[in-house]
Amino acid sequence: MAKKKKPDAGGAGGEWIVTYSDMVTLxxxxFVALFNPDDMDPAQLAAMISSLNNIGMGASTGGNTLSLGKSADLGNTIMSLPAQDRGRTLGTALRRATSLFTPEIRSNKVKVTQDERGLVISLASDAFFGPASAVINVEETRDILLRLGTLLESNEVQGRKFRIEGHTDSEDTDPNGPWPSxxxxxxxxxxxxLHYLTDIGVDENRFQVAGFADTMPISRDDTPEGMAYNRRVDVIILDDGHL
Incomplete structure (x- = not known):
């Protein structure tokens, strides 16, 4: 009687890959469940996402290569790329600013965001100035401005430029008041x-100043709440592309 032929364990069957894939997926x-994006440096996160862009594409598209190509002939090598240190420090500054102004963020006196200009620290005008006034309410806001000065003098933003942008609502100024418009x-x-920050020691040469009136609203200007949001002074730690 002929012996039964044992299945070839080393055959072309790929059933094992299913179990392996399930394990990798799990x-x-x-690890995704354990990951906290708040602890991730924005520059590192962007680099990680970029490195994953080609995963899952067909083999015909190729992968990232370390061999020299035409770009290297033009001088575009890895050593000539911009350093990521400045991007990382701005991400660190964002986390520090959020921590520094946590009470004021909750009370809407300060707002910390990041956009194409850089790190934006918005000071609510109603908390810092009286109606139609450009005199700072120092007694109420001194501590906030001192903390802001500490941030601008910190190592996280060393060598960066700052811009202070003033914004109003669309309500016309009093024609009999000190401001024509x-x-x-x-x-x-x-x-x-600017004068307050430089008086407490921040280098004046690092600043730019601008006034935009009501031309750059961040909220609808047809309600009291929206108009209050639009009345603000933005202190911006400038990104490299906005010097």
Whole structure:
């Protein structure tokens, strides 16, 4: 009687890959569940996402190579790429600013965001100035401005430039008041913040100042709440592309 032929364990069957893929997927889900994006440096996160862009594409598209190509002939090598240190320090500054101004962020006196200009620290004008005034309410806001000065002098933003931008709502100024228009009022408020920060030791040569009146609203200007959001002074730690 002929012996039964044993199945070839080393055959072309790929059943094992299914179990292996399930295990890898479960491990990935486990580590994703543990991952906290708030602790991730924005520059590192962007680099990680970029490195994963080609995963899952067909083999015909090729992968990333370390061999020299035409770009290297033009001088575009890895050594000529911009350093990521400045991007990392701005991400660190964002986390520090959020921590420094946590009470004021909760009370809407300060807002910390990041956009194409850089790191934006918005000071609510109603908390820092009286109506139609460019005189800072020092007694109420001194501690906030001192913390802001500490941030601007910190190692995280060393060598960076700053811009102070004043903004108003669309309500016309009082024709009998000190400001002919919102242009003058927004600029005067920017200058007031500049003078306070330089008086406490921040280098004046690192600043730019601008007044935008009501031309750059961040909220609808047809409600009291929206108008209050638009009345602000933005202190911006500039990104490299906005010097």
């Amino acid at each position: 491990m990935l889900c486990f 919102n242009w003058e009022l927004s600029t005067a408020r920017s200058l007031a913040v």
